[in-house]
Amino acid sequence: MPIIEVEHLMKDFMIAKRETGFLGAVKSLVKREHIKKEAVKDISFSIKEGEMVGYIGPNGAGKSTTIKMLTGILVPSSGSVKVNGIIPYENRQENAKNIGVVFGQRTQLWWDLPTIESFELLKEIYQVSDKRFKENMDTFTEILGLDEFLNTPVRQLSLGQRMRADIAASLLHDPQILFLDEPTIGLDVVAKEKMRTFIKEINNERKITVILTTHDMEDIEKLCERMILIDHGQKVYDGEIAVVKERFGKTRTLIVDLEESPHNLQLKGGEAFKEEASRFWIRFNRDEVSASELIAQITQTHNIKDLTVEEPAIESIISRIYQEGYQDLPEIVKV
Amino acid sequence: MFRFRLYWTFTKKAFLRSAVYRFDVWSRLGSNLIFLLMWGSIWTALYAGREEAGGVSFESMLTYIVVSQFLSGVNGAGTPLWEIQEKVRTGDISLELMRPFDVPLRYLFADFGSVAFYILTALLPLYTVMFIFMDLTLPSAWETWILFIVSAFIGFLIRYCIEMAFGLLSFFLVETGGIVDVFYFAMSLLSGSVIPLWFFPGWLEKMALYLPFQGIYYIPNAIFIGKISGTEILLSLGVQLFWAAASYLLLRFVWNHASQKIVVQGG
Numbered sequence A: 001m002p003i004i005e006v007e008h009l010m011k012d013f014m015i016a017k018r019e020t021g022f023l024g025a026v027k028s029l030v031k032r033e034h035i036k037k038e039a040v041k042d043i044s045f046s047i048k049e050g051e052m053v054g055y056i057g058p059n060g061a062g063k064s065t066t067i068k069m070l071t072g073i074l075v076p077s078s079g080s081v082k083v084n085g086i087i088p089y090e091n092r093q094e095n096a097k098n099i100g101v102v103f104g105q106r107t108q109l110w111w112d113l114p115t116i117e118s119f120e121l122l123k124e125i126y127q128v129s130d131k132r133f134k135e136n137m138d139t140f141t142e143i144l145g146l147d148e149f150l151n152t153p154v155r156q157l158s159l160g161q162r163m164r165a166d167i168a169a170s171l172l173h174d175p176q177i178l179f180l181d182e183p184t185i186g187l188d189v190v191a192k193e194k195m196r197t198f199i200k201e202i203n204n205e206r207k208i209t210v211i212l213t214t215h216d217m218e219d220i221e222k223l224c225e226r227m228i229l230i231d232h233g234q235k236v237y238d239g240e241i242a243v244v245k246e247r248f249g250k251t252r253t254l255i256v257d258l259e260e261s262p263h264n265l266q267l268k269g270g271e272a273f274k275e276e277a278s279r280f281w282i283r284f285n286r287d288e289v290s291a292s293e294l295i296a297q298i299t300q301t302h303n304i305k306d307l308t309v310e311e312p313a314i315e316s317i318i319s320r321i322y323q324e325g326y327q328d329l330p331e332i333v334k335v
Numbered sequence B: 001m002f003r004f005r006l007y008w009t010f011t012k013k014a015f016l017r018s019a020v021y022r023f024d025v026w027s028r029l030g031s032n033l034i035f036l037l038m039w040g041s042i043w044t045a046l047y048a049g050r051e052e053a054g055g056v057s058f059e060s061m062l063t064y065i066v067v068s069q070f071l072s073g074v075n076g077a078g079t080p081l082w083e084i085q086e087k088v089r090t091g092d093i094s095l096e097l098m099r100p101f102d103v104p105l106r107y108l109f110a111d112f113g114s115v116a117f118y119i120l121t122a123l124l125p126l127y128t129v130m131f132i133f134m135d136l137t138l139p140s141a142w143e144t145w146i147l148f149i150v151s152a153f154i155g156f157l158i159r160y161c162i163e164m165a166f167g168l169l170s171f172f173l174v175e176t177g178g179i180v181d182v183f184y185f186a187m188s189l190l191s192g193s194v195i196p197l198w199f200f201p202g203w204l205e206k207m208a209l210y211l212p213f214q215g216i217y218y219i220p221n222a223i224f225i226g227k228i229s230g231t232e233i234l235l236s237l238g239v240q241l242f243w244a245a246a247s248y249l250l251l252r253f254v255w256n257h258a259s260q261k262i263v264v265q266g267g
């Protein structure tokens, strides 16, 4: 039984059209014209208990809109959503007890209150027992280092501290499902790493189901086995990250520094797609030609000073997919 | 099931939060005093040395103004309307929609906390001193004190519901400035906060008596200075309760529509 089921989910927003000029202003007083914006169109997926899924896509793809519908604060235009057997928007408060949510862009803590008091409020709101509250606080404090700012009002926290406080807050009531909308946005490298370790740990140890949106592919690479890729409100890929990597990972880049700078470099099986002074970037498919064959070709005419072969990170794979389209994606799951 | 403990936590937290913003308390108390002085002098000038006007002694009139300023301090100490409108504008309110509590009730209980803090630390000391050193009429019967407190509390609820309901209009109208101004004007005039209803021209007094605003200032004040007594008081409390229920329904109605709108249109 999947814990999250989404079928043919759609969300349209009506956006009031802005008329320009005086006449336009008068006209819009009488009647406002609206444009329909399809933020999510026909998305389906299901997620099993304990899974950790990366929900990714370019800006404006419809990720946050989907998450909002899963939390119940947005009503779908059509289609169905079920989270732990509950229809979120019909039963928002019941749903709230099962889920934890972090919106990286905004805090859910009370601005004016010292962080610890926000936690105490949440304890009452979700009726967490004293014992459980203490256990959770101890665990979170240890991993996230909350003690350094527990008595600071939320509005004085740094972004990284605030994010740590927010994720701890979202887990105080032991939800089964955690929605993370850009939980690492704006964090420095070390803070990101800590956040990832924490997410991984609660997924492993508490078997919490996690849906994670992010623009940092390293998050996905380190945390998720499965990713759902969406664009323009539609699902373009749903499956293992390893499969995408395998498919696109065949491309390698050979970077060579030459002693002289030739005008161009013609190679069989490789394509020089970038050059800077005497450095060349050569793209090749590992199945068609090997790096040593390419190097041999180059040394026939030039002297190589230095070289490296790069494997594509998921980061560059995804950015290529965003730019070049989705035709080549393996087995797009159509539900 | 009403989860009193949960809402009470909001009261406690708001009480503590007020303690952090002590400067706020002083500046609010300052402007409260200035208005008190202003209205006090205006009414002193209007009485022009007469012992009584409209069947009300000068002493009672002065008491009316003092009590009125006290109530206005109480009613102004809650969450400012703009704060809620700001949450609506930024979409932050949708995060509160997700919580297992009722949003209007949660703000009401938080207001109890900040108001209690303001009363205890500022209003009560100041007004006690004032009652000791000025020639003002104090109710002699303890029942009157209780009826006054009950009436003032119901008035507070009426004001909260109506103000919140109007504040939420920003959900539906792009430009609420004008409406809100009219509302505040109506509230300050028709509630009898600065001019007691008995000085109104007949038609205006009638109108005011048919509206909910009198329940906020006029009725508790009339009880305090002894303008009404006996069954009249009970009748007035009945009227207040009716308006409290009606304005609660109004708030519920507006809130349901507003929250429905947020979840459809997105914060």
Ligand SMILES: Nc1ncnc2c1ncn2[C@@H]1O[C@H](COP(=O)(O)OP(=O)(O)OP(=O)(O)O)[C@@H](O)[C@H]1O
Pocket (backbone or CB within 6 Å): A013, A014, A015, A037, A038, A039, A057, A058, A059, A060, A061, A062, A063, A064, A065, A066, B265, B266, B267
């Ligand atoms: N309340 C709203 N009213 C109108 N349009 C909206 C609203 N919320 C989102 N949209 C539009 O819907 C589309 C999807 O937005 P959404 O926030 O879901 O994108 P996203 O995938 O989260 O993007 P990002 O990576 O930038 O956060 C965008 O074009 C956005 O402009």
Ligand SMILES: [Mg+2]
Pocket (backbone or CB within 6 Å): A063, A064, A065, A181
């Ligand atoms: Mg987003």
